[in-house]
Amino acid sequence: MARLFNALGGTFLAFFQYLGEVVLLAADTFRSIFTHKLRWKLFLDQIVEIGLLSQLVVVITGGFTGAVFSAQTFFQFNKIGMGSATGAVVSVAICRELGPVLTALMVAGRVGAAMSAEIGTMKVTEQIDALRALAVYPTDYLVVPRALAMMVSMPLLVAECIAVGIAAGYFIAIFMLEINGTYYMANMVRWTRNRDIIMGLSKAFCFGILIVFISCQKGLSAREGAVGVGRATTEAVVNSSLAVLICNFFLTMLLNIIYPAGYQ
Amino acid sequence: MLTVRDLMKTIDDQEILRGVDLDVAHGETLAIIGRSGGGKSVLLKHLVGLMQPDAGDIWIEGQNITGLSERQLSAIRQKIGILFQGAALFDSMTVAENIAFPLREAGERDPKVLREKVREMLDVVELEGQEEKMPESLSGGMKKRVGLARSIIRRPKCVLYDEPTSGLDPVVADSINRLIRRLQKRLGMTSIVVTHDMKSAFDVANHIAYLHEGRIYFYGTPIQFQQTSDPILEDFLLGRSAEEREDTVES
Numbered sequence: 045m046a047r048l049f050n051a052l053g054g055t056f057l058a059f060f061q062y063l064g065e066v067v068l069l070a071a072d073t074f075r076s077i078f079t080h081k082l083r084w085k086l087f088l089d090q091i092v093e094i095g096l097l098s099q100l101v102v103v104i105t106g107g108f109t110g111a112v113f114s115a116q117t118f119f120q121f122n123k124i125g126m127g128s129a130t131g132a133v134v135s136v137a138i139c140r141e142l143g144p145v146l147t148a149l150m151v152a153g154r155v156g157a158a159m160s161a162e163i164g165t166m167k168v169t170e171q172i173d174a175l176r177a178l179a180v181y182p183t184d185y186l187v188v189p190r191a192l193a194m195m196v197s198m199p200l201l202v203a204e205c206i207a208v209g210i211a212a213g214y215f216i217a218i219f220m221l222e223i224n225g226t227y228y229m230a231n232m233v234r235w236t237r238n239r240d241i242i243m244g245l246s247k248a249f250c251f252g253i254l255i256v257f258i259s260c261q262k263g264l265s266a267r268e269g270a271v272g273v274g275r276a277t278t279e280a281v282v283n284s285s286l287a288v289l290i291c292n293f294f295l296t297m298l299l300n301i302i303y304p305a306g307y308q
Numbered sequence: 309m310l311t312v313r314d315l316m317k318t319i320d321d322q323e324i325l326r327g328v329d330l331d332v333a334h335g336e337t338l339a340i341i342g343r344s345g346g347g348k349s350v351l352l353k354h355l356v357g358l359m360q361p362d363a364g365d366i367w368i369e370g371q372n373i374t375g376l377s378e379r380q381l382s383a384i385r386q387k388i389g390i391l392f393q394g395a396a397l398f399d400s401m402t403v404a405e406n407i408a409f410p411l412r413e414a415g416e417r418d419p420k421v422l423r424e425k426v427r428e429m430l431d432v433v434e435l436e437g438q439e440e441k442m443p444e445s446l447s448g449g450m451k452k453r454v455g456l457a458r459s460i461i462r463r464p465k466c467v468l469y470d471e472p473t474s475g476l477d478p479v480v481a482d483s484i485n486r487l488i489r490r491l492q493k494r495l496g497m498t499s500i501v502v503t504h505d506m507k508s509a510f511d512v513a514n515h516i517a518y519l520h521e522g523r524i525y526f527y528g529t530p531i532q533f534q535q536t537s538d539p540i541l542e543d544f545l546l547g548r549s550a551e552e553r554e555d556t557v558e559s
Contacts, residue, residue, distance in 0.1 A: 166398075173358050174396035177389075178410045178458075179382040 065265065070257045073187045080184050082192070090193030094155050095200060101150045102201045103208050109142055110134060110209030111216045118221045127223050131232030134213040139240040140305065143206040145292050148251035151201065152284035156259035159190055160280035163263025164273035172264070187260045191253070198252030199245045206244055239303035247295050254291060255284045309334045309466060309498045310355065315364035316522075317350060324350050325361070326522030334465075337492050337499040339509035339530075342519035343544065348502040349393065351519065352468050355500065356388050357381040369465070386414075389459030389497075390468040395451035397443040397458070403430075404439035407457045414462065429457035432494075433487060449480035453487070460491065466498040467491065473508045485511040506545060510534075518544070 118130045163186055166172050172182050210232075217223040262280035266272045312330040316323075324347040332338050342348050353359040354366060357373050366373050373384050397406050407429050408422045416422060430436050433453040443451060452472060459467060469488065473481035485508050492499055492512075503509055509516055510530045518526035518533070518541060526533065526541055533541065542548070 169399070170392045170394060170396035171398055173353070174390075174392060174398070176358055176378065176381075177356055177385055177392075178413065179385040180413050181378055181382065 062261075066257050066261045069183070069187065069261050069264070070253070072183050073191050073257070076181070076184050076188050077192065080181075080188075083185065083189055086185070086189035087192055090189045091197060093158070094151070094190075094193050095197035098151060098154055098197070098201055099204070101154055102147055102205045105146050105150050106138075106143065106205035106208035107212040109146055110138060110212035113137065113142065113209075114213030114216045115221065118217060118223065127221070128227035129231050130217050130221075130223060131214065131228040132235035134217075135210050135232045135236040136240055136305065138206050138209040138213070139236060139244045141292070141296070143209060144202050144244045144247035144251060145288065147198070147202045147205045147248065148255065148288040149285055151198065151252075152255045152259075152288060153281055155194075156255045156284045157277050157281050159256070159259040160263040160266075161273060161277045163260060164266030164276040167264060167266045168269050168273060182264070186264075187256075190260060191256045194252040194256040195249060198248040198255075202244055202248035203241075206241070240305070243299045243303045246299060247292065250291065250295060251288050254287045258284045258287060309336075309369060310500075311365075311367040312351075312355070313365045313367075315351070315354060315366065316362045317347070317354065317359065318362055319350070323522055325354075325364075327364070328519070328522070328524055330517060330524060330527075332466075332498060332500060334498055335492070335496055336514050337488070337501065337512050339501045339503060339513035339516045340519055341503060341506070341509050341516060341544070344504060346519050347522055348504075348519055349470050352390070352470050352500065352502045355468060356385060356390050386462060387465045388468065389462070389464040389466070391452065391455050391459050391470060391472055393470045393474060395443075395455035397446075397451055397454055399443050401443075402439065403435070403441050403443070403446070403454050406443070406454055407461055409458060410462045425461060426457075429461050432460070432491070433457045434483070447480075449476050449484065452476070452484060456487065456491075460495070460497070463495065464497065466500070469499065469501040469503075471503055471505075472501060473503065473505045478507075481505065481508060482511075484508075488512045 114130055114134045117133045118127055121127050121129055121133070163172075166175075166186075172186075175182050175185055214225075214228065214232075217228050218225045259280040262276040262283070266276040310330070310332040312328055315325050315328040317325040328351060330338075340348050340351065350359060354361055355368075357376065357378075361374060364374070368384055369387065371384065373381060376384070397403075398409065401409065404423075404426045407426045408416075411422060411425060416425075426439060427436075430438060433456055435450060435453050435457070438446075438450070438454075443454070446454065456467075456469075456472075472484050472488065476484065488499060488501065489512055491497055499512070501509070501512055513530055516526070516528060516530055516533045517524050520526075520540060526536070526538070534545070536542065536545075
């Protein structure tokens with residue numbers, strides 16, 4: 045019994061220590077953003093890596109999610125004669141939930157893994173020690189450009205995912221499910237408000253911050269060679285994804301107070 | 309130049325350093341020798357603030373660096389270059405970009421100046437014409453030379469070498485030793501060389517410090533070290549294990 049309590053206590057302590065490390069890294073990064081010069085080349089490189097090279101993944105995710113969601117909604121709504129309400133449901137759901145969450149999960153898998161692996165490899169091959177020895181603060185050089193690029197890229201990627209998802213839903217509804225385009229569009233525009241889009245983009249910004257700090261922290265704390273880097277990369281993706289899903293619930297509840305859903 | 313007092317460090321319940329005392333004068337080359345896993349590299353990392361001690365002090369040019377934050381250490385680190393055991397080159401950069409990195413970070417942007425400085429450093433480490441190569445295409449010896457060029461491009465007052473000849477064949481190792489001596493003569497740099505290669509230690513050092521069980525067990529000139537009758541030092545010098553010594557005594 046005592047051993048069980050010991051193990052549980054150890055796990056709790058390790059969890060809170062990990063949370064503390066992520067928060068300290070975030071605090072250090074924000075301090076650095078406001079007090080030190082930005083390395084523009086590294087920032088633009090990261091914009092390309094995070095923003096530009098994630099286009100295909102985001103477009104495919106948004107497109108097929110919008111299409112399948114549109115079809116499923118129509119199959120259910122059509123039974124009660126509300127097929128033309130499909131557009132409104134698809135649009136609001138993609139703006140408020142599916143767009144930000146699915147984009148964040150894809151970015152966590154693609155970009156978070158790459159960040160963690162790259163920084164982790166630098167850690168275990170003493171390249172981060174070399175940076176420090178050359179009087180370069182690793183947070184300034186490695187984390188700040190990635191964090192800023194993520195804060196800029198994520199809302200844009202989510203906006204793109206939302207747009208592609210809604211467009212794909214529209215095309216499926218009009219050309220395959222033969223819903224009346226005018227009603228579909230009218231309902232969609234009537235029920236989708238600016239606050240739905242703002243909510244989606246706010247979530248995108250928060251998810252971007254979660255992914256970048258969790259992934260960078262995992263990379264910076266990587267140990268024990270190739271195995272350690274592999275473990276750090278896996279944990280970065282898993283932890284980022286879980287953090288996105290858990291925080292999404294709390295953000296939804298919080299943002300729904302500020303930006304309530306529905307036609308009001 | 310550098311003073312260490314009563315330095316202690318424990319890692320994972322293992323006492324690595326148990327009160328190291330050391331003095332290094334300006335322009336001197338000190339070789340820190342000792343058995344593998346004896347804490348030589350840990351000591352070296354403390355000297356540039358890459359590790360923080362549990363107790364003790366390190367003074368560099370009169371300034372105590374223990375307890376300083378990473379940002380405060382930056383000013384100190386500009387006075388010290390370090391060559392890592394595996395060279396620790398940035399693998400996403402070419403040789404030229406690696407060598408120019410400290411200058412670029414210090415604010416030098418003129419490509420002509422950077423090119424000229426890189427060429428000068430490559431000349432010092434005898435690697436002319438290798439600017440555009442990536443680290444992965446270099447041999448172990450070449451990587452160490454590039455790492456050395458990167459660490460001295462800002463003309464630090466002191467250079468720390470972590471096992472500069474490990475993993476190199478004797479000819480390349482000898483060329484690295486010559487390079488260390490030449491740097492000391494040409495640029496007047498203080499050098500601290502961590503090694504377990506006795507030939508390297510005798511080739512480059514003015515003084516030798518033997519680290520044993522977390523303390524400096526011997527400090528003296530290479531000649532004093534060679535003339536010692538201390539069994540521990542003799543074992544190290546002759547590459548003799550304790551069992552072999554006992555066998556010798558018995559026979």
